Amino acid sequence: TPKIYHSSLPPTPIDPSSVFTHLWGVSPANPGLVGSYPGHLKAYIDAETGTTLTRAQVRDLALRVGWALTSSNDLGARRGEVVMIFSPNSLSWPVVLFGSVAAGLRCTLANSAYTPKELKFQYEDSGARLVFVAEELVHVVFEMFRQLGVPEHEARRRVVVLANGLEWVGGPSATRADAAKGLRTLADLVRAGGKLDHEERFDGDQANETVYLCYSSGVCTTHFNINAAQEILRPPFPKLYPGKDLMLGMLPFYHIYGTSALILLMGLTEYSITIGMVELLHFPILCGIPVVIMPRFDPVKFCAYIDQYMITTILIVPPILLVLASHPAVDNYDMSSLKTLISGAAPLGSGLVDQVTKRLRFRRNRKDDVVISQGISYCDLHLLFVADLVIIGYGLTETSPSTHFLPVSDAVRKVGSIGILLPNLEARLVVDVGAEANEGEPGELWIRGPTVMKGYLNNAAATKDSITPDGWFKTGDIATRDSEGFYYVVDRKKELIKYKALKRHLVAPAELEGLLLNHPDVADAAVIGVYSESRATELPRAYVVHAHPERLKIQADKVAFQQDVLKWTHERVARHKFLRGGVVAIDIIPKSASGKILRRELREKAKVELKR
Template identity: 55%
Template sequence: MAPQIYTSPYPSFPIHSTSVFTRLFASRGSGDIGGFSGSLKAFVDADSGASITRAELVQLTLSFAYGLKNHPTTSLFATRGSTVLIFSPNSLAWPVVLFGSVAAGLRCTLANSAYTSAELAFQYNDSGARLILTTEDGLSVVREMFAELGLGKEEAEKRIIVLGQDLRWAGGPSAPASPASKGLLRMEDLLNRGKLDQEEKFEGSNAHETVYICYSSGTTGKPKGVETTHQNMTTLLDIVSPAFPPMTGDTVMLGILPFYHIYGIAKLVHFPFSQGCPVIIQTRFDPVKFCAAIQKYRVTLSLIVPPVLVVLARHPAVDEYDLSSVNLLFSGAAPLGRSLAQQVKDRLLSKRKGPTKLAVTQGIVCPPLSSSHMLRFAGYGLTETSPTTHVLAAEDADRKMGSIGPLLPNLEARLVEDDEGKIDAAEGQPGELWGYLNNPVATKNSITPDGWFKTGDVAIRDKDGYYYIVDRRKELIKYKGFQVPPAELESVLLTHPDIADVAVIGLESVKEATELPRAYVVHAHPEKVKSAAAKAEFARSVAKWMESKVARHKFLRGGVGVIDIIPKSAAGKILRRNLRELAKQEAARGDLGLDVKARL
């Protein structure tokens, strides 16, 4: 029997083979940049108000690209196809260095700005990066990383470019350079040496070359580098557009999502620019600053994650600022519950007078994860895909609240029951055809011989073709949109001198609308933790110790449980379902001290 293949309700788009830079910046008429006036603001620093227009961004990026390719220090590391790593929180410099690197023909790998030196070292090596762009605050981690990699100080510092706090290059306020950055090359040093006449071209088959390498935790082992091509990203700009409301001249987007996350880089740095919409950049989410920026800049649209909605449902700042300009909140990166979306909508609308419109909706930006549910891009090979598969349009936000929407154009999906894809079912999860960098085994395990990518999530498709995420088969924990692989945390915990065995599961926090990693550990010397008080003290010490070993989003916020033995199968596989049952019992007794429940 032929498999049941679902298609998108939207008309398909033609696929264009060109570079990301050309697609975004090419002039389509006199004085325009990418189809919009060069005088329009492109990005604005929320705190200072410093901004860059579309025309200024072109000049800055081509100047930065020229500096990379011609500066005597960086030229050896900036040949076409080389990889540069960006290790920085959001800033006005981000679009300049990102698109400048792309214009120079480089590949960009984007690292979590909270990474430890060990985590950063893995990505630096695995991606093949040669240069690293970082802030003054990130210098200590970068230097420690290079030391761990055995690179001498003189050689290491040739590979560092500093993104400082000084915004005079964008007409903003000045700031002194930190003593720690003395002698290092700065972004500004590369902006005054000249300008490329044109960007590096990636036309035709060259559009299949990699441009971005974001890292996904996958389901086993260390994180995997996901290769996104020029054509992936340019196709995304087309297929997402039908599900988004038109971005008129009055549309203003507030950007709080981290740019190093695929959700942020795709939907904040690329998509708004392709629509002529300015983005107000905030370094990170802060409830008061978030509300203040909405009031100051009359923000109409913001891309968020579910934990932000938790804050908006309860934080007093919502009542202290005028948020009436907002007409769309778009949530992604993790499932959004119907009740939470309704709470936020009701609270925001309660402050308004007269007829108003407000949509709280969601889409899914699916990382490439291996499992048993499948989706593919119709007619495309691995290099033809893009990160977003579903978007719930604003007009459907009430009617289909809780849904991730229908398939986007050019996509096909299957919902299957078995690992081989022989049995169609009403369950499954759409995903992308993305391959894993330098990891053919993981790629092979993720993609079937006939081209379907396995996502690991379980979904329901209703009679109207709208999809609802109901569960995940994979073990991956999601903390506020960030992926936390249990195997990675377990490998770190096993380096603790007093831990003999360990397993990590995710607890669902109702209060925070996210999952919290919880570890169960076996003490190497059980006689030392016989009493309840000794176990509690050891658990606290392990959680504190872990905070020095991993990034903040990987902290053991679900706590640590000390048990006698980790349940395992005869083959040695951790029986996490047994630990989830244990967590349920602990939660029922109130032993966890958290408003949580174990994930099914």
Template identity: 55%
Template sequence: MSEEHILSFSSMAPHIYTSPYTPYPILSTSIFTRLFASGASGDSHIGSFPGSLKAFVDADSGASITRAQLAHLALSLAYGLKHNPHTSRFASRGSTVLIYSPNSLAWPVVLFGSVAAGLRCTLANSAYTSHELAFQYTDSGAKLVFTAEDGLSVVRAMLHESGIAKEEAEKRIIVLGSDLRWAGGPSAPRSPASEYLLKMEDLLDKGKLAEEEKFEGSNAHETVYICYSSGTTGKPKGVETSHQNITTLLDIVSSAFPPLTGGSIMLGILPFYHIYGIAKLVHYPFTQGCPVVIQTKFEPVKFCSVIQRFRVTHSLVVPPVLVILARHEGPSTNTIYRVSESLFSGAAPLGQTLVKQVKDRLLAKRGGRGNLGITQGYGLTETSPTTHLLTVEEADRKMGSIGVLLPNLEARLVEDDEGKIDAAEGQPGELWIRGKTVMKGYLNNPTATKNSITPDGWFKTGDVAIRDNEGYYYIVDRRKELIKYKGFQVPPAELEYVLLSHPDIADAAVIGLQSEKEATELPRAYVVHAHPDKVKTAQAKAEFARSVVKWMESKVARHKFLRGGVAVIGIIPKSAAGKILRRDLRELAKQEAARGDLGTEVKARL
């Protein structure tokens, strides 16, 4: 790999790095047109690949949809949305729909059908509570909601919390059932709870748009996806991702990502509502003619059996999945798993030790046959998401690196908040990114946008990185306070807000603990009891702490649980301005860890 070029390296100008890869032409078109256009190959092809090629496969049933079927279903759904009496009033160009569902074969149909109709899609975590979902529904301006049957009770509660009358609320729900007959799969009974609601299938047989809504030229800058990023303070923020953000990403990723043609098959276990999943599983494989096998959730034995059954060649994972693969014992320890040719990790840092453990163990399961590339990349919701990739060829030599900068992007490593001082060669600095994949801004939040993107277009990632003399980057710290649990963002301020609603908590603060065992961060709360005389003994404090952990589980999504525990203290350290001094709490956590109070495999994040 050649070293990156330094565009400017004088003491007076910023140090700007570019990619060693050749830049790509920037397209100005809609993401639907980019993916589904027949092009020069004719109508029998969808996006330069035969329409008969499978696009998505349901791992449980084996049901599948081809590229041509997906195009037809998407345009049919778009027509249904625009002409159904319940949905048409909310399906004009630029309107927003919310998708609240775990992975399913219906997911790409709903997503691309909505995009073909000219709608914006906001993607919600399928584990959200009604309160969490209500904020995203209201903030995004969504009206229609696509939901799996299992999410119906949450969606109904959310609409009620949003002040929408029941009769009206029922008209805004579209149900994704378990019946796969529309895809040639098995039938399934409909949940009684969804009996009188509109089903996705009801929108598929009314007609078909002749063509998708167009977003050409400057219109390609219009928002297409609104994924929510927790940021570092306050409530979650809607990241406005444009058509051009995604089309640019799909091109530049191909420079370093393993080739997915010639019989490649990808396993889709990452949640599609996450920017990592939506970009790298729903979109990118489609550009490469690579089918995606959809698995609803990760289970170690099922993960390996699905890989064997469908002969999967590439899998996208997160570090906690690799932790399980490194340690899990299947039903037969003599089984030789046909593991993917490559495992690509993202959404959270990946350590060298874990990579080696997984490689040694899984190659042993295969009798030492072949090779296994375990690599990683880097990005954020705000960068659509990927900015760096480590190639399979360099995975062992540069283990622990996030790779090099992708084409069409620029980077800086900055020492100060204003960007006046750049880090010296080989020294750490906050990673700033500039390019066409960087978001338009935060929805309804110009202040956060201004604080995150400089007037000349640099996005401040909040992550501290080092760049070596070959142009490879390493993430070494994070300036943000954001906690990441298994790739999911957990904002301390949000948890603190919930904790303060507890009748016996007078004050609260949350920090992240790094679990070596789980290879992820765990949220830990420090609370001040409203009646200190009730928790004078260590036993009373411990019992109250356990009750708070349990109480929180009824208030937030699973990834926000206080898995790092709760500690009762006398006062939350704060500055004169009232800002929580989390550094002091991290020092306290280090002392707790030294005493063994946090377990031997947990440490406070510096």
């Protein structure tokens, strides 16, 4: 009999409606409200120009775009069809996203750094037809269509340009790029003359229809009603106050971490949401606070905008914390408004957190401390640092995303735990097929509940491997559970290093990385397993970045640094965790845009190095 664990928290009621209705809905009983807040409140602000959209304006513009998409003879989009958004962050993003959702369309969000070949895969796999594209990326889209064999006249019909000018919302104009001239623009849709009377309704069971198709590592997840994902997380999230708090949005909206900021704050999407979209485009709106939009991260502008707009809350990734720890721009601007930093997508060492906290505290005139919320991602694990407390949460894209959260009251007593299971969810810890882990023993964490994805788009095999017939999602993370119901993640199942092939000798890379980041001369670290033919086993191998690279002037300095790190580590771990695969000093740890370590690149690098 499966050992099924239930949440100790009471079930949370879920709003059975669409993303648009949940975030931007209006009621005759409260005509001045959009969602749950006054329509005149700011929703999105363009960081560079200060151009602002209120909640009422976003709803109005979205309904106009929805009308143009569905009523134009040329566009003729129909409920359930897929549109693609291919653009860096901009004020156009929420208008296009929610305009499409209001029209009953599905959105697939493409990485703005994609090549034509990469974009072609997502366009075909998602079944998209129309493409909303940033002005500077038009040439990529037309090359994609050329590779697909789409005639130019037809390609032009499928494109809507997100121009750099903001005159369509009262902002400054900009000269149109040659490649975008003569093409339909978002401004044309807004000015088409019509407007939907109301959004397409998705009530009851229809609220479970997929609305966002987001890709990660070449696969796309499809989800149920994302309202569930937002509502079960809202109670433990740091309190945000309308009229007082502002969030800075520079993480890419095409990523679930960025979208969450767009959506978490707003509260309704479907499973395929990426963090960027969910937490930057939605969640702030759900909480009634505005998002100041940056197209991309720039350290000087990042600090300047915090000062200019008095930003209180920011979603970040670990590389940005490295900037906050050392970049001189931090000393040139007033950062005292900052209250909360929420870091996700990759591991974050306590040493770096302490360094940033101390630097920001030194720059403050207030007595209260900065809250640093950390995301340690074995998949997408979120840790929250509150002053000197560590509050942790856990989740994955496939679980929309959060499944666990550590209450503030238990942050010290249960340090290192990912917390308790969120409402409406069930969990198991599975050792092998048909075998369950005993209390305190490690097992693969399985999750079941309304926030678990439907499956991977167009990939039945991957879905079958990940979700059991009775609805259990296999997270791939190894965890334990104590007698009080608190969970602890050990590492990714696939990333555990099997020293001497013994279960008791499994080595967690994340554990060693966290330790290495406490070394006074280590700025960043990554650990992989390398196979030794002579020893017939995997060995832990560390790649480290020196905190002061200028000190490594000659090869002898590098060798001495590597030996020091090796000796320092071996004094602090059990023998089976020794870095027998070696320590290598490098200039930078390869990471994805969201801050995840690209271990495959390091494994390839190690193969070359070990052949010498």
